[in-house]
Amino acid sequence: MQQGEGTSEVVLEARGLVKDYARARAVDGVDLLVHTGERVALLGPNGAGKTTTLLMVLGVISPDEGWVEISGRRLARDRSRAAEEIGFAAGYLPLAERLRVREYLKLYGQLYGLRDPRPEITAGLERFGIPHLGDAMGTELSSGQRTLVGIVRATLHHPRLLVLDEPTASLDPDVALRVRTGLRELSDDEGTALLVTSHDMAEVERLCDRVVFVAAGRIVASGSPKDVAATYGRGDLEGVFLHLAAERLAAQPHAVPAPDPDRGA
Amino acid sequence: MVADTLGTSWLRIRAIANRHAYVLARSPHRLFDVTLWPLVDVLLFGSIATFVNSGQATTGAKAAGYLLAGIVLWHVVYQSQIAVSTGFLEETWSRNLLNLMVTPIREWEYVAGVALFGMLKLAIGIGVMVIGALLFFSFDASTLGFGIVPIAAVLLLVGWSISLFVIGIVLRWGSGAEALAWGVMFVVMPLSGIFYPVSALPAFLQPVALALPTTHAFAALRTLVDGGGLDWTQLGIATVSALILAALSVWFLVRMLSLFRRRGYVTRYS
Numbered sequence: 001m002q003q004g005e006g007t008s009e010v011v012l013e014a015r016g017l018v019k020d021y022a023r024a025r026a027v028d029g030v031d032l033l034v035h036t037g038e039r040v041a042l043l044g045p046n047g048a049g050k051t052t053t054l055l056m057v058l059g060v061i062s063p064d065e066g067w068v069e070i071s072g073r074r075l076a077r078d079r080s081r082a083a084e085e086i087g088f089a090a091g092y093l094p095l096a097e098r099l100r101v102r103e104y105l106k107l108y109g110q111l112y113g114l115r116d117p118r119p120e121i122t123a124g125l126e127r128f129g130i131p132h133l134g135d136a137m138g139t140e141l142s143s144g145q146r147t148l149v150g151i152v153r154a155t156l157h158h159p160r161l162l163v164l165d166e167p168t169a170s171l172d173p174d175v176a177l178r179v180r181t182g183l184r185e186l187s188d189d190e191g192t193a194l195l196v197t198s199h200d201m202a203e204v205e206r207l208c209d210r211v212v213f214v215a216a217g218r219i220v221a222s223g224s225p226k227d228v229a230a231t232y233g234r235g236d237l238e239g240v241f242l243h244l245a246a247e248r249l250a251a252q253p254h255a256v257p258a259p260d261p262d263r264g265a
Numbered sequence: 266m267v268a269d270t271l272g273t274s275w276l277r278i279r280a281i282a283n284r285h286a287y288v289l290a291r292s293p294h295r296l297f298d299v300t301l302w303p304l305v306d307v308l309l310f311g312s313i314a315t316f317v318n319s320g321q322a323t324t325g326a327k328a329a330g331y332l333l334a335g336i337v338l339w340h341v342v343y344q345s346q347i348a349v350s351t352g353f354l355e356e357t358w359s360r361n362l363l364n365l366m367v368t369p370i371r372e373w374e375y376v377a378g379v380a381l382f383g384m385l386k387l388a389i390g391i392g393v394m395v396i397g398a399l400l401f402f403s404f405d406a407s408t409l410g411f412g413i414v415p416i417a418a419v420l421l422l423v424g425w426s427i428s429l430f431v432i433g434i435v436l437r438w439g440s441g442a443e444a445l446a447w448g449v450m451f452v453v454m455p456l457s458g459i460f461y462p463v464s465a466l467p468a469f470l471q472p473v474a475l476a477l478p479t480t481h482a483f484a485a486l487r488t489l490v491d492g493g494g495l496d497w498t499q500l501g502i503a504t505v506s507a508l509i510l511a512a513l514s515v516w517f518l519v520r521m522l523s524l525f526r527r528r529g530y531v532t533r534y535s
Contacts, residue, residue, distance in 0.1 A: 051532075081369070083367060099287055108364075115272075115276060
C-alpha cells in the first residue's frame with residue numbers, strides 16, 4: 001500500500017496486519033507507516049476495521065498476522081517499552097470514578113514513569129484550556145470536558161505517537177477547535193505524530209496532512225486529503241467517504257455484521 | 266523525568282495502590298467489607314464458641330479456640346482474595362480497562378499494586394477481628410505465638426492465587442463470571458476444614474479437601490491452638506501445595522490474558 005514516505009524518523013510501522021473475528025475478517029493486510037510530527041487520519045465507514053487496527057497498534061489486541069513496531073520496538077516482544085512512546089485517548093472512554101482530575105492525571109503520569117507529573121499536569125490542562133477543572137471530580141465533568149481530560153492524560157508523558165479514536169465525537173465546535181489547536185501545537189512543538197480516527201471529515205481536513213481510507217479491513221486510498229479527494233473525483237473527503245460507503249453497500253447489500261468478540265476468533 | 270526501570274515498577278505499583286485507596290476513601294460503604302463484616306463473623310462464631318463452651322471446660326475451650334482462630338485466619342484468605350479480585354473488577358465496572366491496558370504497566374506490576382493495597386485492607390480487617398475477639402470473648406490471638414505468621418503467609422498466598430484464577434475467568438468469560446469472586450470462597454471454606462478436621466467431611470469430599478493447601482494450613486493452626494506448637498509437616502504440605510496453586514494460577518492468568526488479546530475481548534469494556 002502506498003504510505004507516507006519521508007526522511008523523518010519512523011514512529012509507527014505496522015506490516016500485514018490481519019485480524020479475524022468469528023463472523024468477519026475485521027482487518028485484512030493493513031500496512032501503516034507514520035513519521036515523527038505527521039498527522040494521519042484513519043478513515044472509513046463503521047465496521048471498516050479502524051478501531052481494531054488502532055487496538056492492534058496499541059497492543060491491546062494481538063494481530064493474527066503481521067507485526068507492529070513503535071519507534072523500532074516490536075510490540076509483541078516489548079509491549080511495555082513500546083507503550084511508553086504512545087498516548088491514547090478516545091471520546092467514548094470515561095474517567096476512572098471517585099478521582100479528582102489531578103489525582104487521575106497523576107495516576108496515569110506515574111504509570112508512564114513520571115515521578116512528579118505535576119508540571120506536566122499543569123501544562124497539559126493549560127494547553128487544552130481547562131486549568132479550572134483540576135480539582136473537579138471525574139463524575140462532575142461534561143462529556144466534552146472528560147474528552148479533554150482524556151487527551152491531557154494521553155499527552156502527559158510526551159508520547160512520540162498519539163492515537164486518538166473519535167477525539168471530538170462529543171464536543172461542541174468551540175471545544176473541538178480547542179482540541180485541534182492543542183493537538184496541532186503538540187505536533188508542531190514536540191514532533192508528536194498523530195494517528196486519528198474520526199467521522200468528521202471537515203475536522204480531518206483541518207487537522208491532518210495525510211489520510212488513509214479503510215474499507216472492509218483493507219486500505220483503499222492513502223495520501224493528502226486533496227489528493228485522495230481528487231483521485232476519487234470528489235471535492236472533499238466527505239464525498240470520498242460517501243462514495244466508499246455506497247460501494248460497500250452495493251457490494252454487500254445485507255451489510256457485514258459487526259465483529260462479535262464474544263464469539264471469539 | 267522518567268524514572269529508572271526498578272524505580273518505575275515501584276512507582277506504578279504505588280500508583281495502582283493509591284488509586285484503590287482513593288476508591289475506598291470515597292466509598293465509605295466499602296469499609297464494611299473490612300470492618301463490619303469481619304466483626305459480624307467474630308460475633309457469630311464467638312457466640313457459637315461460647316455456647317459450645319458452656320459446661321465443657323476442656324473440650325469447649327478447645328472448640329472455642331478452633332472457631333475463633335479459624336475465622337480470623339479464614340479472613341486472611343478471604344480478604345486477600347477479594348481485595349485483588351474486586352480491585353480488578355473495579356477497572357471493568359468503571360470501564361477503565363482499556364485506558365490501563367494501553368499504558369506501559371506490566372501485568373505483575375498491576376497485580377502487585379492491587380495486592381499491596383489489599384494488604385492494607387487485610388491489616389485493618391484482621392486488626393478489627395483480633396480486637397473484637399479479645400473484647401467480646403476474651404480470646405487473645407497473641408497466645409498462639411509466632412507460629413501463626415507462616416500459617417497466615419501461606420493463606421495469604423492462597424488468597425492471591427485464587428484471585429488470579431478469578432481474574433482469568435473474568436477475562437475469558439466477561440463480567441457475567443464476576444459472581445465467582447465471592448462465590449468461590451464459599452466452596453473453598455467448608456472444604457478447607459477451618460473449624461474441624463477433614464475426617465468430619467463426607468468421605469467422598471475428603472480427597473478434594475486434602476488437595477487444598479488451606480486444609481493443611483488450618484490443620485497446622487488447630488495444632489497450634491491445642492498448644493502442640495507448629496506442625497511443620499502440615500505447614501510444609503500447605504506451603505508446597507500453595508506454591509503449586511500459585512504457579513497454576515499465574516499460568517492460567519497468562520493464558521487467559523493471551524486469549525483476551527487474541528480475541529479482542531477488550532471491546533466488552535470500552
